[in-house]
Amino acid sequence: MAVAAPRLAAPRLAAKRDADRRERRATRLRRTAWTAGAVAPLLLLGWVVLRSPVLAVRTVTVTGTHRLTTAQVLAAARVPVGQPLARVDTGAVARRVGALDPVLHVDVARDWPHALQLIVVERIAVVAVPRAGQLELLDATGHDVARTPTSGLLRLVVAHPSPTDASTCAALTVLRSLPTAVRRQVVSLAATSPEQVELVLTRGRRVVWGGVSDSAVKSRELAVLLRLPGRIYDVSAPGVVTRR
Numbered sequence: 001m002a003v004a005a006p007r008l009a010a011p012r013l014a015a016k017r018d019a020d021r022r023e024r025r026a027t028r029l030r031r032t033a034w035t036a037g038a039v040a041p042l043l044l045l046g047w048v049v050l051r052s053p054v055l056a057v058r059t060v061t062v063t064g065t066h067r068l069t070t071a072q073v074l075a076a077a078r079v080p081v082g083q084p085l086a087r088v089d090t091g092a093v094a095r096r097v098g099a100l101d102p103v104l105h106v107d108v109a110r111d112w113p114h115a116l117q118l119i120v121v122e123r124i125a126v127v128a129v130p131r132a133g134q135l136e137l138l139d140a141t142g143h144d145v146a147r148t149p150t151s152g153l154l155r156l157v158v159a160h161p162s163p164t165d166a167s168t169c170a171a172l173t174v175l176r177s178l179p180t181a182v183r184r185q186v187v188s189l190a191a192t193s194p195e196q197v198e199l200v201l202t203r204g205r206r207v208v209w210g211g212v213s214d215s216a217v218k219s220r221e222l223a224v225l226l227r228l229p230g231r232i233y234d235v236s237a238p239g240v241v242t243r244r
């Protein structure tokens with residue numbers, strides 16, 4: 001009788017092993033089905049967003065332009081209408097539009113489900129440089145905005161106007177440093193070198209500014225000095241300003 005016990009236990013152990021295998025197989029199948037059920041919607045969503053025409057670009061809107069036309073901006077942007085909106089390289093679009101001379105900055109935004117927005121900030125002319133019988137308009141950084149007759153802008157006299165020209169940058173730096181009350185009196189400014197900036201004010205008054213160093217101090221001293229009568233105001237040496 002002692003020998004019969006293992007013989008009786010063997011079928012039960014085999015049955016238990018079979019049941020365990022079946023349970024493990026069922027668990028794997030349930031996990032696989034659950035994973036497939038969770039991934040399938042994500043794959044479908046990815047296809048809809050990145051591949052299908054359901055969320056494709058249909059319209060491109062342009063705002064903020066004044067000198068540029070919408071057609072000019074769209075031509076530069078080269079947005080592929082019909083491409084899925086999510087796949088549009090907004091950085092590349094911004095760089096292409098930003099290469100236009102009048103553009104200071106552009107934001108490119110997706111407007112789901114079918115639109116792309118180009119929000120343009122154009123450069124604002126602050127000075128006019130005489131050249132070849134016309135006035136070349138520059139913004140506050142020295143970038144060329146346009147070449148057209150104009151009025152109401154300050155005249156800038158430099159030999160080689162450009163954003164990389166040291167004299168141009170010096171003159172515009174001085175202009176930006178002026179308080180509003182003083183700036184309103186400026187008629188023109190000139191820079192024969194970065195260290196020799198001069199301003200011409202209303203009523204023929206002239207300001208010898210010098211270089212851009214200590215511009216904040218020079219601006220404050222000039223604002224005080226202009227309260228006194230004079231034709232030439234020299235602030236090139238802060239702390240030792242003169243007038244005559």
